[in-house]
Amino acid sequence: MAASLYLYWRDRYPDCLFVLVSRAPISYDVRSQDLVLKCDLSQPDQKNILVQLLKDNQVSPDWTICCSGFLHDNLIKPEKSLTQFSIDNFMCNLQANLLVQIHLSQVLNLVLNKHKPAKFICLSARVSSISDNHLGGWHSYRMSKAALNMWLKNLAIEWQRKFPLHAVASLHPGTTDTKLSLPFQQNIKPDKLYAGTLTAERIDRVFNLLSLEDSGALLNWDGNKIAW
Numbered sequence: 771m772a773a774s775l776y777l778y779w780r781d782r783y784p785d786c787l788f789v790l791v792s793r794a795p796i797s798y799d800v801r802s803q804d805l806v807l808k809c810d811l812s813q814p815d816q817k818n819i820l821v822q823l824l825k826d827n828q829v830s831p832d833w834t835i836c837c838s839g840f841l842h843d844n845l846i847k848p849e850k851s852l853t854q855f856s857i858d859n860f861m862c863n864l865q866a867n868l869l870v871q872i873h874l875s876q877v878l879n880l881v882l883n884k885h886k887p888a889k890f891i892c893l894s895a896r897v898s899s900i901s902d903n904h905l906g907g908w909h910s911y912r913m914s915k916a917a918l919n920m921w922l923k924n925l926a927i928e929w930q931r932k933f934p935l936h937a938v939a940s941l942h943p944g945t946t947d948t949k950l951s952l953p954f955q956q957n958i959k960p961d962k963l964y965a966g967t968l969t970a971e972r973i974d975r976v977f978n979l980l981s982l983e984d985s986g987a988l989l990n991w992d993g994n995k996i997a998w
């Protein structure tokens with residue numbers, strides 16, 4: 771999703787500077803003027819690398835999006851029942867779905883400008899909604915995303931004073947054709963599985979619409995609030 775979003779935004783806002791942060795080397799085409807940083811924000815000691823890059827380039831981001839997330843890999847699958855719960859699974863989910871976002875917030879806390887409007891969105895998931903949970907399962911993913919929503923609500927409150935022009939939200943991007951959704955796509959109706967470009971367009975729209983009144987909310991890709 772990060773690639774689709776960068777390619778969409780690069781064309782839509784050609785005069786903006788983009789800072790791309792990833793653990794792996796970036797495989798898609800990046801403009802020479804944009805900044806690329808190889809950095810694992812799930813590790814607290816790597817925050818300083820990003821802070822330094824932003825300070826060296828005098829960047830106080832107008833918009834920040836965190837696309838990090840984990841649901842499964844070769845070994846770990848989302849739980850179908852409580853017997854499948856494991857600390858390893860839970861910790862992997864917490865790292866990518868919560869710690870990366872907390873560390874990124876701590877980075878922003880050092881570089882944001884109190885007098886400049888700015889926005890920060892982290893990709894969450896509809897399945898993080900407690901009131902909307904009718905199926906159960908996916909314990910670690912649901913819990914880590916629910917914790918992310920709470921983190922962003924707390925951050926919105928804390929930044930009301932420190933960065934009063936900064937809006938924060940968690941966002942359900944819609945089921946999108948990526949590595950994360952791949953094993954579950956056979957259960958999804960074709961018209962409910964969205965291409966990365968469409969999701970990028972929708973995320974752009976949510977960024978443009980996000981207001982200070984919505985700060986701290988969990989939003990759907992169409993901009994409507996999702997009940998917690």
Ligand SMILES: NC(=O)c1ccc[n+]([C@@H]2O[C@H](COP(=O)([O-])OP(=O)(O)OC[C@H]3O[C@@H](n4cnc5c(N)ncnc54)[C@H](OP(=O)(O)O)[C@@H]3O)[C@@H](O)[C@H]2O)c1
Pocket residue numbers: 771772791792793794810811812837838839840862865866870893894895896942943944945946947948949950951
């Ligand atoms: N795809 C969907 O249908 C869907 C639906 C609802 C919500 N979401 C959410 O949308 C976001 C983007 O998902 P996606 O579909 O683009 O998934 P993806 O293709 O698997 O990408 C997730 C990215 O998260 C980063 N990441 C994973 N584990 C990490 C870790 N331990 N530490 C640091 N970074 C880690 C990786 O970035 P790097 O390798 O570049 O570091 C990875 O490319 C996620 O938060 C996901 O939960 C997706």
